[in-house]
Amino acid sequence: MAVESPNVTSIIVEASEYPDLVRKYQVSGVPKTIVNGRVEILGARPEEDFVRTAIGAADAPDPAS
Amino acid sequence: MPILSPSDASRVREMLADLPSPVRLVFFTQTLNCETCEPTKQILGELAELSGQITVEEHNLLLEKDLAEGYGIDRVPSIAVLGARDYAIRFLGIPSGYEFMSLLDAIQMVSAGDSGLNDASRAMIAGLASPLALEVFVTPT
Numbered sequence: 001m002a003v004e005s006p007n008v009t010s011i012i013v014e015a016s017e018y019p020d021l022v023r024k025y026q027v028s029g030v031p032k033t034i035v036n037g038r039v040e041i042l043g044a045r046p047e048e049d050f051v052r053t054a055i056g057a058a059d060a061p062d063p064a065s
Numbered sequence: 066m067p068i069l070s071p072s073d074a075s076r077v078r079e080m081l082a083d084l085p086s087p088v089r090l091v092f093f094t095q096t097l098n099c100e101t102c103e104p105t106k107q108i109l110g111e112l113a114e115l116s117g118q119i120t121v122e123e124h125n126l127l128l129e130k131d132l133a134e135g136y137g138i139d140r141v142p143s144i145a146v147l148g149a150r151d152y153a154i155r156f157l158g159i160p161s162g163y164e165f166m167s168l169l170d171a172i173q174m175v176s177a178g179d180s181g182l183n184d185a186s187r188a189m190i191a192g193l194a195s196p197l198a199l200e201v202f203v204t205p206t
Contacts, residue, residue, distance in 0.1 A: 001199065002152045003180040004190040008197045009137070012167055014158025015202045017101060018140070027202045034200040051186040058197040 001051065068104065068161075069111050080169055081116040084176040088119050091145040093126045093138050101159040105142040108160060112168075118176060144168070148175030163203055 002010040015022050015030055025034050033041040033050075039057035041050060069077065090109055094102040109121045126133050126141050136145045137155065144156040146168070152175050160168040174180055180187070 001180065001182070001186075001190055001197070002154050003174050003178065004182060004187055005193050005197075006153075007193050007195065008190070008199065009153035009155075010199045010201065011155045011157060012164060012171075012201050012203060014101075014156075014160075014164055015204050017158040021200075022202070025200070025202070030202050030204050032202045034202070036196070036198050037200075047183060048185050048189075051182070051189050054197060054199065055189055055193055058193065058195055 001054070067111055068108050074111065074115060077112070077169065078115040081119070081172065084116055084118040084173065086118065086149060086176050086178075088172050088176045089147040090119065090121045090172075091136060091147060092121055092123050093129075093133050093136075093141055093143045094123060095126045095141045099141050102142045104161070105144075105159045108165070109144070119172065146171045146175055149178055167203065 002008040013021060015027055021027075025032070025040070029042065031044055033054070035041065035054050035057040039060070041053055041057075045053065067074070090113070092106065092109055094106060096102075106123065113119045113121045124132055126138070126143075133139065133143075136143075136151075137153075138145065140157055142157075142159060144160065145151065146154045146156070154171050154175065156164065156168055156171070158164065182190070
């Protein structure tokens, strides 16, 4: 997705090395994807399903704002 | 003692044989308090030996803070995977096991400038108007 759009950044995190991030995002299983720091996508999903969910999360209004 | 076994190394060499354009692995490390920095350096060194298209640039996070900030990096070990441009793909932590395969995938994608996604996915991503930050948590095994 990052290759496809300059709007997308992608960080792959080795969970066991960063317990603070694991705590922050309550990662109890992998793979777990966090979109814009607030929306979770659990497990491996079919490609289009993943893309649709991620983009839906990016376009959704931030509940905190 | 190499981390990659001879058979793994030859498989990786094969996978990377067709890289169409150069890939830079910008690696941030530090000397103290980083157990996985040295093995990460070793893996990247072994990887660079398997393809003439891959170069590794090593930087010290503490001494080169501005550069790291430019790449959005504030932890070690970290790798920015750069092709013809910076596609904003980063790896945090040692790329071993599953993460090593992900790194190989990323190298192939940025080298080709092609995500390999299907047309429907590409169309959805092309319509994206706002920033989308993905953090994917994985484990080495």
